[in-house]
Amino acid sequence: MLHIIKRNLDGHGYRLATAVLTFAALLTPGLWGLSAFAQPYPTKAIKLVVPFPAGGPADVLGRVVTQKLSESLGNPVIVDNRAGADGIIGTDFVAKSGSDGYTMLINTGSTTINAHVYPKLPYDLMRDLAPVTMVAAPAGLVLIAHPSLGVSSVKELIALAKRKPGQISFSSSGKGSALQLAGELFSAIAGVQLVHVPYKGAAPAFNDLLSGQVQLMFPSTVSVIPHMSSGRVRVLAQTGTTREPSLPNVPTRAEEGFVDFNITGWFGIWVPTGTPDAIIRRLHAEIARTLTLPDVRERFSALGVSPSGVSPEEFGTFVREDYQRIGKYVKRTGMHLE
Numbered sequence: 001m002l003h004i005i006k007r008n009l010d011g012h013g014y015r016l017a018t019a020v021l022t023f024a025a026l027l028t029p030g031l032w033g034l035s036a037f038a039q040p041y042p043t044k045a046i047k048l049v050v051p052f053p054a055g056g057p058a059d060v061l062g063r064v065v066t067q068k069l070s071e072s073l074g075n076p077v078i079v080d081n082r083a084g085a086d087g088i089i090g091t092d093f094v095a096k097s098g099s100d101g102y103t104m105l106i107n108t109g110s111t112t113i114n115a116h117v118y119p120k121l122p123y124d125l126m127r128d129l130a131p132v133t134m135v136a137a138p139a140g141l142v143l144i145a146h147p148s149l150g151v152s153s154v155k156e157l158i159a160l161a162k163r164k165p166g167q168i169s170f171s172s173s174g175k176g177s178a179l180q181l182a183g184e185l186f187s188a189i190a191g192v193q194l195v196h197v198p199y200k201g202a203a204p205a206f207n208d209l210l211s212g213q214v215q216l217m218f219p220s221t222v223s224v225i226p227h228m229s230s231g232r233v234r235v236l237a238q239t240g241t242t243r244e245p246s247l248p249n250v251p252t253r254a255e256e257g258f259v260d261f262n263i264t265g266w267f268g269i270w271v272p273t274g275t276p277d278a279i280i281r282r283l284h285a286e287i288a289r290t291l292t293l294p295d296v297r298e299r300f301s302a303l304g305v306s307p308s309g310v311s312p313e314e315f316g317t318f319v320r321e322d323y324q325r326i327g328k329y330v331k332r333t334g335m336h337l338e
Contacts, residue, residue, distance in 0.1 A: 051090025053201035057222035068290040086174040095123035099274035109178040129270040131315040134308035138264035140240025161192035169195040170216035171205040182218035184333040220265035221304030246304035
């Protein structure tokens with residue numbers, strides 16, 4: 001092209017044309033880059049990692065959300081169960097995934113507990129994961145007993161446990177879980193000795209409670225509500241500071257004399273640190289909108305939880321405050337894992 005320009009222009013015009021073409025050549029890669037960056041998100045399937053087995057509370061809530069997200073984002077949002085090591089395996093997978101917005105994590109309060117009870121994790125919760133939003137607002141766990149235990153109140157349970165030290169067991173979703181911490185803190189405050197039986201997830205732990213293999217459990221309301229009317233469990237108390245609307249007749253631990261016992265079940269979504277803020281904002285907006293849909297709210301209500309959808313900043317603040325509170329409880333129970 002330059003030889004054609006040279007043939008038809010004088011020296012001054014030729015130099016000017018050369019400068020223009022050179023500038024255009026330098027600008028073109030940048031324009032291509034901007035064009036690629038401006039491509040709409042998402043352009044492929046998104047993975048939501050659940051670090052627990054299928055059927056547990058995080059899995060159930062995650063599937064409710066992903067179904068709606070797939071519709072609103074125009075691309076599949078797929079649940080990927082990566083259970084093991086008390087949620088650490090799946091959490092670590094997300095922490096080390098690409099920060100492109102195509103891998104998310106849904107996890108529970110076990111994230112802050114693990115940060116205290118394990119001396120060395122393969123990831124740093126505050127450094128390696130960026131908060132997106134809380135899916136289900138904090139709700140008290142519940143203390144349930146198998147009917148064969150023969151107790152109908154916390155007072156009766158404590159009296160029985162003192163008569164039978166080390167003979168009453170409680171199940172949990174795994175070592176280091178909120179369910180274990182609730183049981184350990186109950187034992188420490190009540191001055192009783194319970195036997196902890198860990199499982200690989202809340203679902204198998206709850207199933208063995210229903211069958212009478214274990215006598216006690218401290219699950220979230222998501223697990224309990226469907227069985228409230230069956231008579232297969234007895235709900236003795238809840239761990240939140242106030243009574244949950246779905247359990248208006250169940251006393252709180254504070255009402256039972258356990259003043260400092262604020263262990264709640266909550267569910268939140270993170271992405272790897274470094275994910276562009278624009279993508280985090282888009283994900284938050286879509287998830288928050290999903291949580292306002294009537295059928296989603298109805299489904300959450302049936303499970304005994306309240307949809308949240310707070311901003312990334314508000315969720316990050318909550319996680320930091322929960323981390324501090326849980327640290328005090330872990331110190332009191334002496335709960336540490338290897």
